[in-house]
Structure formats: C-alpha cells, structure tokens
Amino acid sequence: MNFRQSVLGTSDNPVSSPLSGLFLRLRRRDHVSADEEIALIDAVDRELVVEAGQDIFREGDRPAHCLLLLDGLAARYRTLDDGARQISAFHVAGDFVDLPSLTLKMLDHSMTAVSTCRFAVFKHSTLRHISEDRPHLTRLLWMVTLLDSSIQREWLVGMGRRTALQRTAHLFCEIGARLEIAGRGTASDFHFPATQNDIADALGLSLVHANRTIKSLKDMGLVSRRRDAVRIADLEKLRRLARFTPGYLHLEFEPR
Amino acid sequence: MNFRQSVLGTSDNPVSSPLSGLFLRLRRRDHVSADEEIALIDAVDRELVVEAGQDIFREGDRPAHCLLLLDGLAARYRTLDDGARQISAFHVAGDFVDLPSLTLKMLDHSMTAVSTCRFAVFKHSTLRHISEDRPHLTRLLWMVTLLDSSIQREWLVGMGRRTALQRTAHLFCEIGARLEIAGRGTASDFHFPATQNDIADALGLSLVHANRTIKSLKDMGLVSRRRDAVRIADLEKLRRLARFTPGYLHLEFEPR
DNA sequence: CGCTCAGTTGATCAGTATCAAAGGGCGTGG
C-alpha cells in the first residue's frame, strides 16, 4: 500500500493526511518542508489498529518499528511487582509513541490502548535511513522525543510538589492544550476516554481519592465530564488552580 | 586552547581524556570509533567551572552551547510559585546536562551545582555540524538524551507508587550504579555530595521525613554516609528493598 | 433483566507534612 496515494489532497493540504496530527505538532514549532512531509508519508509501512484495553508493546520488547498514533488515546505505564501500576504518559494523535526504541532498542516499560488506537507503522530501517540522510528531519524527530521528556518532567514535578487537586486540574489543562495542538478539539472542550482508574494511576493516587478529587473539580464548577467528553467551564480559573503554564510544551516557532 | 592536545594519551587510551566519563558511558552501549571520539574532543570549545551552590542555567535561558559534566554533581530542578523545589534529575560525570537545548532552544527548568562542577562547553553551532555530518554520533547523542528520559521515568514511577523508604533506597542504588559506569567509584562505595535537603527535594519528601528515612536505612545497616562518602553495606538487600532493577539504565551493548 | 464495569460514598487508618527546637561539625576570625 502506498500511503502517499491514500492522502486525499496534495502536500499543499496535508491536514487531510493521516499524519496531520504529527504535521500540526511539527509545524507549530519549526518550518517543515513539503519534501520532508512527503518523506515522512512515504516512510509509513502500514497501518495498525489496537483495540481498547490491549497492550501495544510490553516491557522487554525489542520492536523493529516505531508507531505514530493517528487516533485514540494510549498510556505508557509500568507495573511494579506488588501489582501497582503507574502511568507515565498519555499519548494523543500526532504523538510518536515509541521513537526511543530506535536508539534504545529494548523497551523498559509497556503501553496500552486506553481507547481503540490507530497507528502508522514506520520500520526502524526506514527511520534509520532518514537519520542518515535528513539531518533536519532527524532533529525534529529528536525534538519530539524531548517534548515527551519535558512533559514527563512536568509530571514528576507535580507528583513531588503538587497536591492531588492541583495535579488533577493540571492533567485536564495539559490534555486539553495538547489535543488542541493536534487539531482534536479545543483546550476547554475535548474527548479524553480515560477512566478514573487510569487517571488515578497517572496521578499516583488511589482510585477512591482520584474520584473525590475529580468530583471536587466538578463541584467547583470547573470541569464536567459526560462519557468521554470533557468540558472546562472556566479555563482561566482551572489553570490558576493547577498553576498551569504551557512553557514546558515548547510551543515557540523557531529554526531547530 | 586545543582540547585534543590536552589529552594525555592518544585516543587509544581515552580514559585519560577529560571526556572519559562520556566515552565510558557511550562505549558501554555501542561501538564508538576513534574518529568519533576525536570529533567530540575537537568539538569542545572551552572548560567552565561552576562553584557549589551556583546555578548553571535558569528556566527561560536560551543557551548557545551545551554542557558536558566532567566532574561534580549537578541537579536539574524547578521551583514552583509557592517556593517548593522539585529536583528532577541528578547529573554525574559523563552526563550531557543540557543537550535538549540544541533542539528545544528555551530551557523550561533550572540547574544548580550541588558540588563544584567542571564542564566541557560545546557550541550549538559545532553540535549542529555534528548532527549534519555524523549520523551515528548524532544517534548516540540522541540516545543519551533518551537515557536521561528513561531515568526520569523511573523516578516518576517511584514517586507515584513507591514508599519514601523504597524511593530513598532506590536513589542510592541508582547513583551508585551510574557513578560506577562513569568510572567514579563502585556501586556500593561512592561520593554523593547532596545534602538531605537536596535528597528530600529529589524524592518529593519534606526535609524531616527524608532525614528519618535515611536514618532508618542507616539503622537497618544498609547505607552509611560520612560526609560525602556513601557506603552500601549490603547491596543485594538494598536493591531488593528498593526493587531496583537496572533495566532502565539500558546497559546493553549493541549497534544503535 | 441481570451482569459487568465505572463511578460514588462513608468510615477508619497510615504515611508524610508541618512546626518547633536542639545537637553536631567545620570554617573563620579574633
């Protein structure tokens, strides 16, 4: 299957590309040439769908490909030997979920599909060619791995020094901001199909406490959830409560 | 100053190079050609010393260079508006402390010298040339940023799901393992000049609780500290207590 | 129409924070 042919428009209109989430993410931060976008589109080997609840990869795997999330919500996690699970990242459309495997080879954690996930599959060999031939594109891929790392650092800071309420508020702020960038909703109105159990595992809380914390955000009139849909009534207030500042998302456009 | 000339031996014996910590770190994971090592040595612009207690860079800085830690202990941190500080990483000899600035440009956190730190300074422009001309070396640099990210993920998991005692034990296990790789002591006998305040900020604990936790490791006869020197009496036992498994340090040697 | 899974609520408990103060070790200056 030729992925380029499956694009509805031309590269003049790559929003219609299956890779639009990634392109929006990259173009927000640096100039991406049409040539580079085509190179990425051509590098796609195939598509892959993983049903909700299934693992995408597991700790110890040595994948021969990298996955770009096109649709759905995925969670990076590790399970400790006492059975406790800690989610270390949520990934949304446009996120390259296991680009680190290109150089780290063995994965030290697992990933699960929170909702049904559709991926574009890139063979390591193809990405390796890109890393040999296209320095700028390589730097952009490097950058997106560092963006993930930056988000992870923010989670770590929150885990250590923010209260449960602040962390919870912060998560809703962040997911909204990231989904907006990926072109999937707005910062105050988006879909986030994680259960309270997932949220608890991401925030380092017990299920019961996560429930009470989310409820108190609801009672304050800040966040409402109906099924997957999250609506933030007063984004400014929620961001103040969470002390959310989007600096760590590195939204500046500049040559990289 | 020509850094290559300052190397005592030739590249046959690069342990004597100021960059030995980095070379040991890289060579442990992949073949590094003499040519590549020389390229790195030649890329050093100058040395920089930062006194203990001074900041190395601050949130919002846009450095034009990257720093490789040659000696000393540095801490990556963020201060929240209520004054709380969270340390998100310790860095030891051989760590490239702000390689992410090469593509992220603006720094979203600060870094301080816990003990006096000596750095090799690499101009962004020089590293950019490496990223244009040396794909394999670029992948190795990419890899070391991902190693940091992997360690950070382990901290996040611990913060969410490990007790204070386990986290503390884990920190001592990790620092020992990393210092051994960098050729600075052994996993059970090393120097770690962080104060209990620093350790508390790294583990997301209060100073008082960090003190009690460290004391209980001491009372169990697992860890003893005299000034900067840490000695681990029973490494196996400490690792079991911490549930420390070094997989996340990615110590496998393989082509990257 | 009952089963299952997500969400909700109450009661109690444990781990860690906070507040307060005292005890060492080391360098500096007298």
Place this chain on the structure above:
DNA sequence: CCACGCCCTTTGATACTGATCAACTGAGCG
C-alpha cells in the same frame, strides 16, 4: 587555639492528606 556562627542533621509532637476497606449506585449491553 578557641569561640562564634552557620549549615546540616536529628528529634519530638501534632496535623493533615490521601490510602484502604467496604458497600452501594447507575449505565450500558447481551
């Protein structure tokens, strides 16, 4: 060479955040 001061460490008492245990509710689905 001693004393003072400062920073780091230690200890005690109390408060509070969030965990755990135990039900119960409600919505979707076969």
